[in-house]
Amino acid sequence: MANWQTHVEFEQGGKEKAAYGSDLLNQLSRDLTLEFGKGFSRSNLVYMRKFYLAFSKSETLSHQLSWSHYFEILKADNQLEISFYTKQCEKENWSVRELKRQMKSMLFHRLALSKDKDGVLKIAEQGAEVQKAEDIVKDPYVFEFLGIPQQYHYKEGELEEKLIQNLEQFLLELGKGFAFIGRQYKISLANRHFYVDLVFYHRILKCFVLIDLKRGEIEHNDIGQMNLYLNYFAKEENVEGDNPPIGIVLGAYKDHILVEYATENISKQLFVSKYQLYLPDKAQLSAELERLLDDDTGL
CATH class of the missing domain: 3.40.1350.10 (Trna Endonuclease; Chain: A, domain 1)
Structure with a gap:
């Protein structure tokens, strides 16, 4: 991890959103394969980089989840979703198959759109809590x-x-x-x-x-x-x-x-x-959630 972290930080010049082109990833793949052996294909490097950027703080990692869980979670579009599915997967002990189904059904968006901005940020940070009747109801x-x-x-x-x-x-x-x-x-x-x-x-x-x-x-x-x-x-x-x-x-x-x-x-x-x-239609729900989070009446 330390060597991978060094590569990411060097190639990005300290910037989180560096442009990662095919040539750069191909070169990294060749270099790391020569140094460490198999497991550093271009596609694997894409997810390793995403993993490092999403979980750069080790305390945010869950030892209950496998790499297969994280591989699916990293397909999410933004950090709010990544955080939610990580917490929810840990809380409800989802298998990889169950996780994939919940992500396809846009669970985070469906729960988030029933809340205000504070509520969206809370479920992203802590997962969905079940404390009162409203917490078990979805729509749709x-x-x-x-x-x-x-x-x-x-x-x-x-x-x-x-x-x-x-x-x-x-x-x-x-x-x-x-x-x-x-x-x-x-x-x-x-x-x-x-x-x-x-x-x-x-x-x-x-x-x-x-x-x-x-x-x-x-x-x-x-x-x-x-x-x-x-x-x-x-x-x-x-x-x-x-x-x-x-x-x-x-x-x-x-x-x-x-x-x-x-x-x-x-x-x-x-x-x-x-x-x-x-x-659900992913584009429609994403647009609705973006409008909610951009609402000036919120945070």
Whole structure:
């Protein structure tokens, strides 16, 4: 590392953003290969340099992560993403495969765009903390792993079945702390029967998490029904030590004005989110995040 550090600092003249052309990298590759042997191809040097620039302070390195983890993390576009995925990978013990999926689904951008500038910088520095209900909710959720074509007219039951068949991937998308309890969880009230699509327990927040799936647009009565489920679980299912349950109504579309009015004065534990069946548009999310970070009303 010391020899590599010397090469980087000498060739850059002390500047972090030196122009690294092909000829220079090719020459370095030849020199280092002659001195140290195999492992110094041009492509490897590109990532070694990125690694040194991103983690020049040794205390920022995690011994829990392999070089394969760092190789994927260094594909991120900026230092905020690199820092976030390093922290999150360490916290949630992601395999390289899981890390690649989370990066493709633009997890950092999806979480960051639900926060202000201070919040973005905090999750980049510390990773995503789970301390309150809002911390486990994403908007949108990404279900590309289900393999459902965008134009396919699936039913809600099919979506639910697919999520259960891909439970490992679904739990990865939900995030740390979720334990699956059951599907079509039966509630009986006044001789009527209701069924919650999916029920989880969150071991960190110590509460039930109820998810209702909607194939199309979320309606106001869907929100009212979830509120009923939350009240039932709080009174009938919770035991000593359990916190109030969290409800997530998950649909393909939502009208923000309708949601605002339908959720006003309703439990702060009830959330309305969208899901999508394809990976997010990277350019669009990057542009939105850049606008947020450039906002003069922030830091």
